[in-house]
Amino acid sequence: MDNLSVAPKVSVIIPTYNREKAVCRAVDSVLEQKFIDFECIIVDDGSTDNTSEKLAEYSDSRLKVLLQENRGVSAARNFGIANSCGRFIALLDSDDEWLADKLAKQVPFMEEGGFEISQTDEIWIRKGKRVNQCKKHEKPEGMFFDRSLSMCMVSPSCVMFSRALWDELGPFDEDMPACEDYDLWLRVGLKYPVGLLRERLTVKHGGRPDQLSNSVGCLDLYRIYAIAKLLYSGKLSVEEQTMAVEELQLKAGFYVGGCRKRGREAQAARIERLVQDIVLGKQVSPAEIIEK
Known part of the structure; x- marks a missing residue:
């Protein structure tokens, strides 16, 4: 966008592959946000189902659908971010969704706290039922490189980060079919504290065979x-x-x-x-x- 004065404050990036039903739920949750100064970029990573037809039904000017050959989630996110222009970047997986005030609360949390990166808490749904998180999955805040080595402590659908951080430490490694977020958060954790907005503003759905954790070999x-x-x-x-x-x-x-x-x-x-x-x-x- 040539005129940066009209650039949206937040760029929402949704990569998707063969999730025609779930991606509409994700997109709807973005369009229902109380915070409206955003663009939503959906990257269709070579879907072979009816994803493109479903996305074509939307007419909201804040939505942009990009197509690419199937190259994986890292390439899809990188492509989406490269074509975005917001000051902040918020990721959303196509099988997850946000509560309506997610952006309205996280943007001021970032600005007032001076964070380059933050995340919200989340609700876990497994096979349609809400489940409680184990203590080891409780989200930390601040500098926690040591804990990040053990397991991924930042959830993509919960995270928001500044474009300055992305320009410094991105992109996602496109040679990684999985754990690409673990890789990036390790780099981030060496330098920046992660803010934690202690509200469950993201709904994370799991327990399906098409998830990367189930379809990729040993992570x-x-x-x-x-x-x-x-x-x-x-x-x-x-x-x-x-x-x-x-x-x-x-x-x-x-x-x-x-x-x-x-x-x-x-x-x-x-x-x-x-x-x-x-x-x-x-x-x-x-x-x-x-x-x-």
Whole structure:
């Protein structure tokens, strides 16, 4: 957009693939927001169902639908953000939804708190029923790089971040079919505190076979790759490097053990060797971890 004075304050990015029913629920929840200064960019990642036809039924001028060949969620989000112009960027997965005052509360929370990134709390729905979160899934706030190494502590559908943060630390790694958010939040967690708006303003739906966590192989392989990239970057302090190496070894142990249980001895030996080389300080390209 040439005239930045008319740019919306928030760019909402929704990547979707073959979710003709769920994506309409997500889009509707954006259009029902009490905060109206936004654009909503939906990236259809090569859907083969009726997604494009369903999205074509909307006539709201704040909506923009972009099409691309199927390249995965990282590429879809990157493409959407590259074609957006808001000061803040809010992500929403196409199978989730927002409560009507999500943006109305999170935007001032960001501005008044001076945050470059924040997230809301969320409601979990599994197979149509509300479930309680385990204590380990409680969202932290501030600087929590150590906890982020263990598991992804920022939920994409809850998060909002500044364009300045994205320009500095993005994009999502398009070589990762999953855990791309874990990878980005690790980089963010080294530098910026994450604000937490302690209200359940996001509804996260799960328990379906089309979710990435169910359709992609062992996720620990991609977490190992993300940690290896951090170690390879040379940007960690001694303390951060120690924590990263410990978590790398832990996740590698789980992954290697799983490979051996399934008779994948060659893959187990390969990852075991690469991780050992990384621990010993040898030069290992992180790309070797996920090479096919």
